Amino acid sequence: MTNKGMKTAFLYIDKAKHIGIENVVKPVCGAGDVLLRVNVCAICGTDGRIYQGTKDVTKGFLPQIKGYGEGRFIIGHEIVGIVEKIGSEVESPDYGIGDKVIVVTSVGCQKEECRPCREGNHNMCKNNHPIGYYYPGGFAEYILVQDAAVKQGAIIRIPGDSTVSDEHLAMVEPLSCVINGQDYLDISKGEYVTIVGAGPIGLMHGLLAKSKGAKVILAEYSPVRLSKSKEFGFDYYIASKDTDLVKAVLELTDGEGTDVGIVACSVNKVAQELLRAMAMKGRLSFFAGFPKENSILKLDGNIIHYKEVSIYGAFASNRPQFKEALRLIVSGKVSMDRIVTDVFPLERITEAMEKMLDKEGDALKVVIKP
Secondary structure (H helix, E strand, O other): OOOOOEEEEEEEOOOOOOEEEEEEOOOOOOOOOEEEEEEEEEOOHHHHHHHHOOOOOOOOOOOOOOOOOOOEEOOOOEEEEEEEEEOOOOOOOOOOOOOEEEEOOOOOOOOOOOHHHHOOOHHHOOOOOOEOOOEOOOOEOEEEEOHHHHHHOOEEEOOOOOOOOHHHHOOHHHHHHHHHHHHOOOOOOOOEEEEEOOOHHHHHHHHHHHHOOOEEEEEEOOHHHHHHHHHHOOOEEEEOOOOOHHHHHHHHOOOOOEEEEEEOOOOHHHHHHHHHOEEEEEEEEEOOOOOHHHOOOOOOHHHHHHHOOEEEEOOOOOHHHHHHHHHHHHHOOOOOOOOEEEEEEHHHHHHHHHHHHOOOOOOOEEEEEO
16 A cells, blocks of 8 residues: 655754654554544643753654654644554554544653553653654654553543544643642642642643632733633732732732642742742642753742641653543533634644744644644
């Protein structure tokens, strides 16, 4: 059978923001692989940093595994696709040809001696090889889910009776990361949850916390983003550009402090300030990573000690969290109606990247539709 090829968006490593469309040979589905036709792939903030050249992508995962050689690669990991071919050695898949699926990003080493992999936390594996990084990603007409990912159970079937759009289903991956962050926080009805950062991730944190009955306080520095976030109807808003964050949180919580704090922006000062606004036995999540060149925080240890504040990190997500995110979106318990703001064809991916990166614009989640 003739390979008709596919349209692909390649990111080239010769300079920043160099992305282009090429027609290449469609991936060949091996015995242990599964070939998907990509319906949509959303742009992650990490994709944007790779595109800008601010995240080093030339070390470790180039050339991509069964990719297209040195100097160019395919990113994108927030994927919804249709199963086109299943390799002959794929054992008892719970999906079939023509099924709509999502794809778990992290692919661990799956070695018995690897504790994270044994426990299903492939995102924590020291040799994690995520799709869209080590493996070619979803900014193409087709993606090959390779044998290691297939064996790990990276493909999850979307219920056949789902009426949710593909664009909203692509939000399963970022919502799964939010679930990972909140799994540590034990949010209860009526508790105050303060989120700093009104980007898509911060907003998803707010939506998930509201679904649990929490009172959400959202703080944002950018007036444009703060204005946009008011469409979500959270309980309280803080314009942190002009307001003392700690004082505002204490006033809103009658001096008690916030039960849960979530740092959803990569700003050291925010993490340090939010600790000062925590309630007794508060739970604080450093959800966002900090700048590699300036990741050391100055925290008041006595606040942690005397208030018994617990601090947690969060990185990516695992398969059960993908399944929970899918359940919440398909059921409508967490709606993506206001999160997805823009859809672009693959040919306009440069324009889509720039729109996503414009922090003073009105875009939240931007989706590519090959």
